Amino acid sequence: MSQRLWGGRFSGGPADALAQLSASVHYDMRLVPYDIAASRAHARVLERAGLLTGDERERIIAALDDLERAVAAGEFTATIADEDVHTALERGLVERLGALGGKLRAGRSRNDQIATDLRLYTRAHARDLAADLLDLCEALTAQAELHRGTPAPGMTHTQHGQPITFGHQLLAHVQGFLRDLDRLSDWDERTSVSPLGAGALAGSSLKLDPVAVAEELGFKEAAANSIDAVSDRDFAAELLFVTAMIGIHLSRLGEEIILWTTTEFGWVELDDAFATGSSIMPQKKNSDIAELARGKSGRLIGNLTGLLATLKALPFSYNRDLQEDKEPVFDSLDNLALVLPAVTGMVATMRVHADVLAAAAPLGFSLATEIADWLVRKGVPFRDAHEITGAVVQYCGKEGVELHEVPDDALAAISEHLDPSVRSVLTVEGALAGRTTPGSTGPGPVADQLAAVTTRLASWREWAEA
Structure with missing residues (x-):
């Protein structure tokens, strides 16, 4: 009798080329535990429908259990003639139960x-x-x-x-x-x-x-x-x-x-x-x-x-x-x-x-935005603050100095709004401390992020292990 699940109306077997092309059993045998789990559920439904007796259902499930064990132990293996995982498992079931193994196919399809x-x-x-x-x-x-407090360049x-x-x-x-x-x-x-x-x-x-x-x-x-x-x-x-x-x-x-x-x-x-x-x-x-x-x-x-x-x-x-x-x-x-x-x-x-x-962290004039924000806090429109800060950066590039090294007179020459107190924002520590809005890089928001992430990860761990 053919191992195939579809050969009833065919008088001959498939050509080797068709069999090779059609086969998926070499990779879908990893589905064995899931196919057998579904088969157990199907056997119980067939019993409730009056298509299996209680004894037949028990024998089928016992055979399915043994077949799953045999696959895991390497005692039962599929061949190219099995075509797919479903055919292989039905063959294994029939080998264990004879004609009873064929009853499980009722009401379902590959x-x-x-x-x-x-x-x-x-x-x-x-x-x-x-x-x-x-x-x-x-x-x-x-x-x-x-x-959490290590300064770094943001890019x-x-x-x-x-x-x-x-x-x-x-x-x-x-x-x-x-x-x-x-x-x-x-x-x-x-x-x-x-x-x-x-x-x-x-x-x-x-x-x-x-x-x-x-x-x-x-x-x-x-x-x-x-x-x-x-x-x-x-x-x-x-x-x-x-x-x-x-x-x-x-x-x-x-x-x-x-x-x-x-x-x-x-x-x-x-x-x-x-x-x-x-x-x-x-x-x-x-x-x-x-x-x-x-x-x-x-x-x-x-x-x-x-x-x-x-x-x-x-x-x-x-x-x-x-x-x-x-x-x-x-x-x-x-x-x-x-x-x-x-x-x-x-x-x-x-x-x-x-x-x-x-x-x-401070390289590349990365504190320039601090100057612009400082100017905004003094009432300067950001459009103007941006231009003023850009002029300070241009000065630094020409003179080969960093932002905090620009002399007071040079700052005053660039803009009347720039006085020596601007140096209070020209430190990495000050820039980080000033970032207090939720989700930002300041110490407080980062601590909040860490707490929120830790809580979410714990919740996800429960889901993953369910």
């Missing part, structure tokens, strides 16, 4: 099975992803706590702009990852819909109970439309968007660490355990983790765009094109499971050269 399995898989692995993200956020927050266009604290800079990265966690939670709510019971596309004439199945499998509801249930892959595309955004945030963090560790910046040194060397230049310490994080972002974006292109013009309901939904999802989750712990370790162990940061 179409609703795979849609269910992939939702179960992604929902479980989204929690793992969240846990890894939280580890990174906690490492960044710990470094931010250490450097726009990679040019010195205004002094900030290094802790403030690190917390900026945390905010992006917190948004990723928000997206994961929102995504999980929309993905908590069970397709099982939709059959191939039209539901079933058997007295099944999709709502009971949904509840047993941890979904909040059953699908509202059987056609949509088997053809919807919005959840997969949306998850790939979230993973792509995580990749982009990792890439931005990686890019900054790459800059910070250069000889030219010298702000940070990586721990030996999280850096690599050169095969020809013995002095090198390379930030390979940061570079790989930056590089992986392109792969994550590619997985998203690839699936979107696959989905773009598919007619309802199920089409075999949807076989292409799993590999990009698996690949994105697998790569983030590799990258995130490495980036976390790199961040947690990096040594920040606070003295170098503090020395660089």
Whole structure:
């Protein structure tokens, strides 16, 4: 008897080329725990519908338990003849139960099975992803706590702009990852819909109970439309968007660490355990983790765009094109499971050269905005204050001096509004202390940010471990 689930009307087997092209079993066997969980729920529904006796249901569930154990132990393996995970598991069930194993197929299709399995898989692995993200956020927050008062150059266009604290800079990265966690939670709510019971596309004439199945499998509801249930892959595309955004945030963090560790910046040194060397230049310490994080972002974006292109013009309901939904999802989750712990370790162990940061903080005339704000507080319109401050910077450039070194007479010559008391704002410490608005880089707002982030991370940890 054929192992295939669809061979009834065919007099011959598929060509080898078709079998090779059609097979997904070499990568979808990772769905075994989810397919078996759905099969257990389906067996109970079949019993309640009077299609299985209590004894048959018990024997099927016992066989499913044994099959799951055998797969995990490597005692049961799939072959190319199995085509996919569903066929392989039905073969295993029939090997254990004979004809009874074939009864489980009643009222369901591979179409609703795979849609269910992939939702179960992604929902479980989204929690793992969240846990890894939280580890990174906690490492960044710990470094931010250490450097909540460390002065640093704040940059726009990679040019010195205004002094900030290094802790403030690190917390900026945390905010992006917190948004990723928000997206994961929102995504999980929309993905908590069970397709099982939709059959191939039209539901079933058997007295099944999709709502009971949904509840047993941890979904909040059953699908509202059987056609949509088997053809919807919005959840997969949306998850790939979230993973792509995580990749982009990792890439931005990686890019900054790459800059910070250069000889030219010298702000940070990586721990030996999280850096690599050169095969020809013995002095090198390379930030390979940061570079790989930056590089992986392109792969994550590619997985998203690839699936979107696959989905773009598919007619309802199920089409075999949807076989292409799993590999990009698996690949994105697998790569983030590799990258995130490495980036976390790199961040947690990096040594920040606070003295170098503090020395660089006032460079590039970064205190110029303090002069403009000081003038505004004296009643000068900001438009004029901007021009006056620009003239002071121009003077500094010509004379080769810093802002605080401009003589009193030169200040007075530039503007009648500039008197010696302006020097009170020409210190990094004063500039930082003056930043008191919520979300800014002053000591008080940074302390508030740290407290708020710590609270949010604790809440997310509960969600990830639920």
